[in-house]
Amino acid sequence: KAGVTQTPRYLIKTRGQQVTLSCSPISGHRSVSWYQQTPGQGLQFLFEYFSETQRNKGNFPGRFSGRQFSNSRSEMNVSTLELGDSALYLCASSLALAGNYGETQYFGPGTRLLVL
Amino acid sequence: GNSVTQMEGPVTLSEEAFLTINCTYTATGYPSLFWYVQYPGEGLQLLLKATKADDKGSNKGFEATYRKETTSFHLEKGSVQVSDSAVYFCALSDEAGTALIFGKGTTLSVSS
Numbered sequence: 182k183a184g185v186t187q188t189p190r191y192l193i194k195t196r197g198q199q200v201t202l203s204c205s206p207i208s209g210h211r212s213v214s215w216y217q218q219t220p221g222q223g224l225q226f227l228f229e230y231f232s233e234t235q236r237n238k239g240n241f242p243g244r245f246s247g248r249q250f251s252n253s254r255s256e257m258n259v260s261t262l263e264l265g266d267s268a269l270y271l272c273a274s275s276l277a278l279a280g281n282y283g284e285t286q287y288f289g290p291g292t293r294l295l296v297l
Numbered sequence: 298g299n300s301v302t303q304m305e306g307p308v309t310l311s312e313e314a315f316l317t318i319n320c321t322y323t324a325t326g327y328p329s330l331f332w333y334v335q336y337p338g339e340g341l342q343l344l345l346k347a348t349k350a351d352d353k354g355s356n357k358g359f360e361a362t363y364r365k366e367t368t369s370f371h372l373e374k375g376s377v378q379v380s381d382s383a384v385y386f387c388a389l390s391d392e393a394g395t396a397l398i399f400g401k402g403t404t405l406s407v408s409s
Contacts, residue, residue: 284390
């Protein structure tokens with residue numbers, strides 16, 4: 182079974198631009214979560230989508246948004262990019278809601294975003 | 298709020314040495330606990346997990362026991378290899394149904 186895939190793997194943008202990242206979950210998985218990883222803040226939860234609905238949201242500004250399609254694929258969008266948005270963005274999928282008892286999340290390789 | 302605290306790294310060991318990476322947590326109720334590993338340039342891979350007190354998770358020679366009384370989930374391996382060099386993250390998922398909460402990560406470097 183194929184793992185979680187993310188595209189693109191690397192991205193360079195300039196301040197003020199917007200960016201869209203894509204995530205394809207493991208086949209059969211209905212939940213997709215997004216995390217931001219930076220050296221200073223570590224791994225921080227952005228949001229989770231399940232059955233095309235946002236179920237949980239972390240403490241990030243409204244410039245960060247996402248959506249999920251009927252095939253469970255998910256996209257994450259960041260508008261008006263700032264230098265501090267430079268990070269590794271990780272997508273994770275799970276069969277059920279990520280917070281369900283004992284539910285395991287499986288991570289993709291990430292998209293490394295550099296904002297200049 | 299819920300949180301995970303890991304020992305500061307980096308941890309530098311010689312091949313075949315014993316490894317312990319400490320992890321303690323703060324959470325209400327009975328969270329599920331996880332160890333993830335991140336190799337250079339890659340995403341996170343699940344290493345092991347435990348879902349209730351006194352459970353022991355194990356995989357690839359790594360072990361961790363869910364200790365409710367000490368709120369700990371320390372990672373151990375009896376004999377590390379150079380290929381174990383990576384960053385290790387302890388994480389929890391609480392009963393309220395939130396997403397994973399991660400520790401800061403511990404970098405392990407194993408030399409031959």
